Amino acid sequence: MTRHEVYDAVVAGGGPAGAVAALVLARAGRRVAIVDDPPAPAGGAHKVGESLPSAAAPLLRDLGLWPDGTAAPHLRSTGMYVSWGSPALYERSPVQDPYGAGWQLDRLRFDAFLREAAHAAGAEPLRGQAVDAVDDGPGLRLLVRQEHGTRELGCAWAVDATGRRAALARRRAVRRRQDRLVAVHVLLPRQDPAVGGQSDREARTVVEAVPGGWWYTTLTPVGRIVAHLTDPDIADPRLRTPDGFLRAALHTRYIGARLTAGDLSGPPAPRWSAAHGMRLAPYAGPGWIAAGDAALAFDPLSSQGILTALHSGARAGLAAALCLAGAPPRPVLASYTDFLDGIDAAYVRHHAEAYAAETRWPELPFWQRRGPVREPADVHT
Structure with missing residues (x-):
């Protein structure tokens, strides 16, 4: 096990949340690394979670990623047909969305574009998988599994963008799972x-x-x-x-x-x-902050996963940058918590409404489990 030099921040995970967090931190002048082991493109390779709502456009503009981030070959969404609550098929048109049509993405290409933008801003790419973070007072020591062993990275702040497994946050917070979808x-x-x-x-x-x-x-x-x-x-x-x-x-x-x-x-x-919904409690703590699915993961029915990942990544990167600049962590993290709590409350409400609209099979297990809202189960590791 070898000790690496210390970074201001290390971002674990190179999906949309991690890449955007690293981008924001790098542009703030911080020395930041992205720890990720992206899949090599191959015939038939794909990543689910392909729908990006048009509401992402303002954020992409603010980040300087517009319009290249959603340019061809990504496809504009032309609407949706739904058979839900009735055997009939009905259409939902993009004109019903105040922002217009969204996109159907090649996720591997989209994620790579975001990582490249972060690298161009100065974030250092490190191949590997972050498996844990140890309090090293002050700061954290990240354990990164690489091809030839485990590497240690020191940092003042860590962003956990490792998805539902929440590799860094799982020992510091409780993961509350919505169901087993x-x-x-x-x-x-x-x-x-x-x-x-x-x-x-x-x-x-x-x-x-x-x-x-x-x-x-x-x-x-x-x-x-x-x-x-x-x-x-x-x-x-x-x-x-x-x-x-x-x-x-x-x-x-x-x-x-x-x-x-x-x-x-x-x-x-x-x-x-x-594909289950999940939330972390808390979303952040001394020296660490979770973003994307590590903080809030949604049922794909919402089509809000990538949008939330982008927003939470940008907010997490900004929060870490503010703390590194000397801002008191408590109010910074409280503001981040309020932001994610608002998103989670809206998601829970809309999720319940959507599943309640399907009433044809109330006695069958799948639909019975998604009846009245129940307390989420904690995930123990």
């Missing part, structure tokens, strides 16, 4: 008409409730994502195989109708991802 998903590559494929031009997202959960499909720059949201204890085991997943998708009323002939041959193996 998981996403089972595949990426179906876009077909090329030039080589005999069938062009997939339907860019509207489709959301369809079913007895055991709900499905969605949407077109992204790298292909069509098809996902089923359910609870792990009631998930059909056949969803674990490519053919079983495809058969389940085709068994739906509307999702299957969006699949082209090219999608039906050789589907990839389904991937499973945690």
Whole structure:
């Protein structure tokens, strides 16, 4: 185990929250490192969480990331079809959004763009995975797992942007899980008409409730994502195989109708991802602050995950920069807490309203569990 030089701040995680936090800190003149091990682009590689609401545009402008951050090949969202609370399919148009149409992202490309912006501002990239933080009074000592062993990084402030696992904050806070929702998903590559494929031009997202959960499909720059949201204890085991997943998708009323002939041959193996809502309590403490899914994670039905990650990353970076500049930490962190509490309160309200609107299967486990609001369960590690 080797000791590395001390940074003003270390950001653990290079997704939207971590990259933006590092960007803000670097622009504030702080010596900052981003610890991340981003996936190497490969055929069929993708990351779920692809919807970016148009409300992100003002923040991207403020950060100097507009319009490049959402330029082609990212796709403009053309609306949504929803079958929820009724077997009928109805349309939600972008004109109903006060900010207009949002985007369907290539998440790997979008995340890489944000990291590159942070690096250009002066944030140092360090490959690895942050696994813990130890109080080193003053400051913290981060333990980073790398290919050839564990590395130690000293810092005055740490930003935990490691997603739901909250690698740095988990020993300092309680993770309160909303439920056990998981996403089972595949990426179906876009077909090329030039080589005999069938062009997939339907860019509207489709959301369809079913007895055991709900499905969605949407077109992204790298292909069509098809996902089923359910609870792990009631998930059909056949969803674990490519053919079983495809058969389940085709068994739906509307999702299957969006699949082209090219999608039906050789589907990839389904991937499973945690999709439950979760909040950290507290969001921050002496020398550390959580952002993105490490602080607040949302059910994908909200389509607010990336937007909240961007805002919380910017706020976390600013909070750490203010404390490093000598501002009293308590009021700075209290303001950050108030900001996230407001977002969480709105999310909880809208989540309850959305699930209450589906009344066709109240006796079935998935929907019964999402009836009246219940106290979230603490996650113990």
